Every structure is written in structure tokens, then in C-alpha cells.
Amino acid sequence: MAEGLDDTGFEDCQFLTGSPQRFAVLAQLRERPARPTDLCDTVDATRTTIQRILAGCTERQWVVKRDGEYQLTVTGQRVFDQYNTLLSEIDQARTVGPLAAHLGAIAADLPPELLDPECLTTSSEQNPLAAIDRFTDWLHEVNGDVRAISPIVTSVFNDAAVELLETGTHIEFIIDHSVLERSASDFSDALDRGLEHENIDTYVHDTTLDIGLALDRSRVCLAAYDDRNNLRAIAESDATAVYHWAETVFDRYRERSQPLAAVLSVQEKN
Known part of the structure; x- marks a missing residue:
């Protein structure tokens, strides 16, 4: 197990990576607070799925609800930014893979x-x-x-x-x-x-x-x-x-x- 990461940390990672819609919701909230109906207009997911995603993010304190709108917390912003960086790195690794896999020493x-x-x-x-x-x-x-x-x-x-x-x-x-x-x-x-x-x-x-x-x-x-x-x-x-x-x-x-x-x-x- 990675140093400092317990089972709950792995479960949170699995939650975030479990579907692209979860990342898409965080991406929309990174831009601005939104209501579930607003998210349904921009994320390819049903209202029920959006509500489940928001509930999961709220449980992890990545998201809070204020005046009927959901917004990212400071930790939610950091989780999104770090995951976005990881996705960029993975995309680069896929592109550079044919070079990197055959370089030797x-x-x-x-x-x-x-x-x-x-x-x-x-x-x-x-x-x-x-x-x-x-x-x-x-x-x-x-x-x-x-x-x-x-x-x-x-x-x-x-x-x-x-x-x-x-x-x-x-x-x-x-x-x-x-x-x-x-x-x-x-x-x-x-x-x-x-x-x-x-x-x-x-x-x-x-x-x-x-x-x-x-x-x-x-x-x-x-x-x-x-x-x-x-x-x-x-x-x-x-x-x-x-x-x-x-x-x-x-x-x-x-x-x-x-x-x-x-x-x-x-x-x-x-």
C-alpha cells in the first residue's frame, strides 16, 4: 500500500476514477457553482446519476451546497486539479510510450x-x-x-x-x-x-x-x-x-x- 494512503483513500480514488461523469461534474463546478439541473445540461448523465455523484462528493467534503447550488471546497479544487494533472500525464505517457518503451539504459x-x-x-x-x-x-x-x-x-x-x-x-x-x-x-x-x-x-x-x-x-x-x-x-x-x-x-x-x-x-x- 502507498505510504500514508489507507483503505479509505483508495476508496475515494476509486470513486473519482469510477466514471468520467464524476470528473466532468467536478470540472463544471471548478468553473462555477451550479444546480443539479445545470449540470444535467452540460454533463452526459441523468439527473439521478448527477445527484448520486454530488452526494458522493459531498460525503467526501469535496463539494458543499449553499443556497441551492453546489460548489467545490478548497480540497475539492485540489483533488480536481491533481487528478486533471494525472490525466494529462497519462495521456502524454500513452503518446510517448512507443519511444519510452524502447530506450534502454x-x-x-x-x-x-x-x-x-x-x-x-x-x-x-x-x-x-x-x-x-x-x-x-x-x-x-x-x-x-x-x-x-x-x-x-x-x-x-x-x-x-x-x-x-x-x-x-x-x-x-x-x-x-x-x-x-x-x-x-x-x-x-x-x-x-x-x-x-x-x-x-x-x-x-x-x-x-x-x-x-x-x-x-x-x-x-x-x-x-x-x-x-x-x-x-x-x-x-x-x-x-x-x-x-x-x-x-x-x-x-x-x-x-x-x-x-x-x-x-x-x-x-x-
Whole structure:
């Protein structure tokens, strides 16, 4: 049981959350005092239901009746405001869920700006390519040099890298051993480019990567992948705090990575 919350507290919570009409009544009373007939005009409930809700709220001293009108008490206002905040947080959690569920260890210090639904693009059954399409657009809008981490390799990203290199953009790129193996078997040209092109420095991380991250001169794009390495969501930001966080994350991953040439040399020896 939550600290400081007894059975009565849970019962009161269950009363409030038991139907949307109860919250709707409190919302109307938060605006102004009202009679039951007034509430029937604005809340989708019968008069009998309204009376029961008002009785339950009065019993809990969230509502008082004065001169024939019901109004919120100070505690009733606080209950409504806190519950409204909770509903907003739950709605945001539902929206950001496709990102938050696939972030791995970096979720512990994730900047709150990246949890803003306005920063988010998610894939869905209706639009399964939404995130990858937006990430591709982000790459086409790059300004300045790029630092990136990727747990996957695709022709889409390889083509975007070619375009960047042709404009003189310098790329620092971190992959893992599974990406290296896939590149060697399916994208040998891209692997050769990552090894030989003067404007790209490729590193191989010592463990499997579970996020994608890209930074240009001022922007950050964080990518979340599911267990099958499908891109589920991306979050974008140009906030200074987010950018500093992303630089720290990238540097941390690079410290645990080796240059591609060194990794390939070891493989050849073995």
C-alpha cells in the first residue's frame, strides 16, 4: 500500500476514477457553482446519476451546497486539479510510450524535453513508416557535421550518408558488430566507404546497440527501436540542454568503441 494512503483513500480514488461523469461534474463546478439541473445540461448523465455523484462528493467534503447550488471546497479544487494533472500525464505517457518503451539504459537520464509529444514522431499500424520517413527527412535537413549511432543498417540510411558526404559533411558513425556483419554481407560498398572515405570515421561498439542517435550542428534526433530493430519512434529537439546531453551520450558510446579499420584487422587475423 502507498505510504500514508489507507483503505479509505483508495476508496475515494476509486470513486473519482469510477466514471468520467464524476470528473466532468467536478470540472463544471471548478468553473462555477451550479444546480443539479445545470449540470444535467452540460454533463452526459441523468439527473439521478448527477445527484448520486454530488452526494458522493459531498460525503467526501469535496463539494458543499449553499443556497441551492453546489460548489467545490478548497480540497475539492485540489483533488480536481491533481487528478486533471494525472490525466494529462497519462495521456502524454500513452503518446510517448512507443519511444519510452524502447530506450534502454539511457532512459534513466533522458531530458524531459524529449518526452514532449510535440517533439515526437511514432510509427503505427496505419503508418508503419512514419518514424523512418521523418528520420530520413531529418538527415536531408542536416546542417553541419554529423555524429550518429545506429543499431541497424538500411539502404535508406546508406543513401542519406552518401548525399551528406557528397556535400562535404563530416560524419562520425558508431555501429555494433551485428551492423558490421550485415554491412559486410549486404552493403559492402557502404562498408568500404565507411572504411576509406576521408569524411567519415566509423567506430564499432563493444556491445549491441539499442538506440539510435544523431546530432548535427544544433539539433538532436533520438531513435527508439523494438526487439526486431524496427524503428518505432523518434524525438527531435534543438534545446541546449538536450544537445549537451546527446553529446555526452555520444562520447560515452564512442569511448567504448574501436575504429572500424582496427576491428576489421583483428577479424582478418583471426
